[in-house]
Amino acid sequence: xxxxxxxxxxxxxxxxxxxxxxxxxxxxxxxxxxxxxxxxxxxxxxxxxxxxxxxxxxxxxxxxxxxxxxxxxxxxxxxxxxxxxxxxxxxxxxxxxxxxxxxxxxxxxxxxxxxxxxxxxxxxxxxxxxxxxxxxxxxxxxxxxxxxxxxxxxxxxxxxxxxxxx
DNA sequence: AACTGTTTACCGAGTA
DNA sequence: TACTCGGTAAACAGTT
Numbered sequence: 001x002x003x004x005x006x007x008x009x010x011x012x013x014x015x016x017x018x019x020x021x022x023x024x025x026x027x028x029x030x031x032x033x034x035x036x037x038x039x040x041x042x043x044x045x046x047x048x049x050x051x052x053x054x055x056x057x058x059x060x061x062x063x064x065x066x067x068x069x070x071x072x073x074x075x076x077x078x079x080x081x082x083x084x085x086x087x088x089x090x091x092x093x094x095x096x097x098x099x100x101x102x103x104x105x106x107x108x109x110x111x112x113x114x115x116x117x118x119x120x121x122x123x124x125x126x127x128x129x130x131x132x133x134x135x136x137x138x139x140x141x142x143x144x145x146x147x148x149x150x151x152x153x154x155x156x157x158x159x160x161x162x163x164x165x166x
Numbered sequence: 167a168a169c170t171g172t173t174t175a176c177c178g179a180g181t182a
Numbered sequence: 183t184a185c186t187c188g189g190t191a192a193a194c195a196g197t198t
Contacts, residue, residue, distance in 0.1 A: 131170050
């Protein structure tokens with residue numbers, strides 16, 4: 001059971017923002033926002049990055065400017081235990097970015113297993129259910145090269161099969 | 167059977 | 183222009 005449907009935004013960034021809104025302290029927040037937007041360009045996204053409501057609201061409709069890796073990171077970091085199942089992640093993304101409702105969880109699954117920065121955390125026996133938890137790798141290995149270092153050579157295998165050549 | 171996880175393949179946009 | 187990167191589809195095996 002999904003006993004703990006985590007609230008979409010348990011991140012404390014907006015609280016921090018409120019309490020530090022004394023003078024021009026909000027300026028760094030803006031650059032932080034820019035940093036988030038640039039996160040996709042970075043080699044690895046800051047593992048502690050969260051998404052705040054304002055930011056999400058800006059992209060409620062239309063395609064958000066985040067990669068799936070960022071979205072997944074936001075979701076996981078927003079959860080109290082810093083881990084989520086696939087379906088929870090998918091749910092979180094759909095809740096916050098309706099754009100992705102149509103997309104299904106295919107790309108999310110793909111990203112989780114492709115991206116080295118996501119760690120699969122097995123369930124304990126007390127906590128049976130479908131799928132493992134996923135967490136952010138806080139200690140990425142240096143030799144964790146991108147799995148797709150080179151373009152694979154093309155081959156017509158799939159075409160053959162889909163054409164049903166006999 | 168439905169869901170989850172891994173992998174391969176292909177495409178388009180951006181870039182060196 | 184070749185390459186990288188993110189996104190998408192799908193085949194397939196394992197799990198519940």
